[in-house]
Amino acid sequence: MSKSWRFAGNEMKYIEEVLDNGFRAGADGAMTERVEALFAETFGQPFAIAFNSGTSTLHAALAAFGVGPGDEVIIPNLSPIMCGVTPVFCGATPVYADVGWDDFLLDPVDVRAKITEKTKAIMPVHLYGQVCDMDAIMALAKEFELKVIEDCAECFLGKDAKGRVGGTIGDAGSWSFEASKHLVAGEGGMITCQDENLAMEIRKFGGLGFANLTARSGKVRIDRDKFQNPDWQRHDRIGFNYRMSELTGAVALAQTERIVELVDLRIAAGNGYRELLARSELLRPQKLPAGEVNSCFTFAARFDGLEQDIAWDDFRMAFIKNGGDGIYACWQLIGDEPAMADKGIGWGETPVAKKLQRRIMQFTSNQRNAEERDVQQNALMQTLKEFGDTV
Template sequence: MIPYCNLQASHDSFLEDYFKDLKQLFADCDFIGAGSKKVAAFEAEFAEYMGCKHALGVASGTDALLLPLHALGIGPGDEVIMSTFGFIATADVVVRLGGKPVFVDIDPITFNLVPSLVEAAIPPATKAIIPVHLFGQTCDMDAIMAIARERNLFVVEDVAQACGSAACDGRKLGSIGDFGAFSFYPTKNLGAAGDAGMITTNNDSHAAIIRAYRDHGRTADGTFERIGYNSRLDTIQALYMQYKLRDLDEALLDRVENARLYARLLAQVDSRVVPPAVPDDMTNTFNYYTIRVKCASEPGQANLRDSMQAFLKERGVQTAIYYRQCMHVTPALSFVGCPAGSFPVAEKAADEVLSLPNWPGMSKHQIEKVAAAVVEFLENNPSLGVHH
């Protein structure tokens, strides 16, 4: 079986040294992040890598979205613009604060926000935009920031799947908006050995508020001026990610090279499969290598994407689907009032996306086997998914 993600390969090179550090950590009993020098050291390294003034460790990627929105004053009656195609946490944090997600459709190539649709969707109560750099693909941040500045809106970048990615001008994603929100879930570009997250900002006052919020509202002098959260990054995770951060650029190059090989191998397949394309003015680090399997099924006929996924499993290839359902049609967000059909591009993507294995250290032979299985499926099913 070719696994969808090989986490062991991501830490084999440093695991022995990490265990030595853990032994010292347990001797020091330096476990919790609020006053940990080791957590502070990782935050400093991450801030330098990002080109940001502040990097603030938190307990999860969800908290990395929640705390900045709270710091910006998002609350009841406020609206936040985002794509409907992505993980529900992006909308969940807005709802938790009493706000309302305002969904927009996506670009069919990048799967990301379309700036013109963002601008058209801005209602009077809008307070922020959350551009999600989905699958490692950069959003059009220049256009989004221009809209935000013109309309006096905040921008919180969701960089959960794009840590280490940069815009074409070299600025790291997460350093462009008012805040960057990072998830270190194990399968991400920079993954922890559990749950963890990071918030980046260049604003000193915003950073001070986040430092308080993540530790129950506690300020530097030990007073509690606001109600906060228990969202501290622990030292065990910080040490682990400190090692991985040092190898991150090399790991990202591996992902990109894997994607280039996939692109060459899939270049001649028929039009039912569309490999990911990266516009000239954007970049992609391929946290997920996501193809589109064109859905043209007749009534009662199996979805072509799902049929391909089942076939690949038979051939020993593990795949994943991100995301099978758009946020606006989930029962949890039905109150937003966007019925099925509201965002046709995103809904079509949800029927067609299939993510193939892609991890640092994946061999050429493994990629060739995956691509060969895709080609075999199409050759064995020449009429499946084709309109007649």
């Protein structure tokens, strides 16, 4: 067993199994098949396909939707760059839509304003663990015949007010097992969907286009007589090698077995901060509509202290001095990153996102227990008091 509480489940056991079996990827009982099956069951989806990242999943979904040169994909500008570059990988243009001032999530009103004849898909991002307004987004998708890929890299078991789990509402859902996420396998991704043909196209796109891949199976060596025949034609699609490795699959499987425990820990941390900030004038938590579940990838809040001339970094340094982990800033808006801006990639003004980007503070939610959570909450309480806040 690992010495780290985060990997204290079956992670080591499954890693050993992979090594003992001599890497059976593509064969019966592979770890990647096991994690796919468990993930599909956990999210109540018929198809789950394991990938090597939560970026390659987005790329595969867009490609399988048929997104190509000349098309546009609407994404929130306030999001990490993976959401912007994946349309570019397809030869398409990212169109930057704005987000809500209070919930920081893709604004369906602005999405409507950004739809053109070239729009092919929308990528709602369930940022910081909270599900976007999927009713409004799905209504737009229906009206304009668009595909929807839900980016749930930061949202594991987050729910909307109807109790629907983020990632199960659009045409496909995408998750990441990168080192900071709810479930960690170092790197890795998962994509789910309900349409068998879409699942097969996604799997082939990420699996080198092997002809005998199916929606449910990543096995490539199914028939020895065929495989050892010089006439056997292996590939019927152009595809990338985006496959999850067996070792990653071992860790991802053990982590998925613990999904409820790991997500609940983050939610407990989020609830603690949320309670603490109930009367705060300086920090406004990401607004959570009644009945929704925010899975609290981090705990995000808007720092209104800027309006009172409190510098972002003064607040951050005081928090650290008081024993806090640190405060994570928001990324640059995707369209403002030099990689995009210098080449003029994408279009779309997003004034709310622009103002928010300077103000969003993320607090860590990956504490192990109440004792560790108390350290962070006490540090925040002390800091707010020092700046004259009502807590």
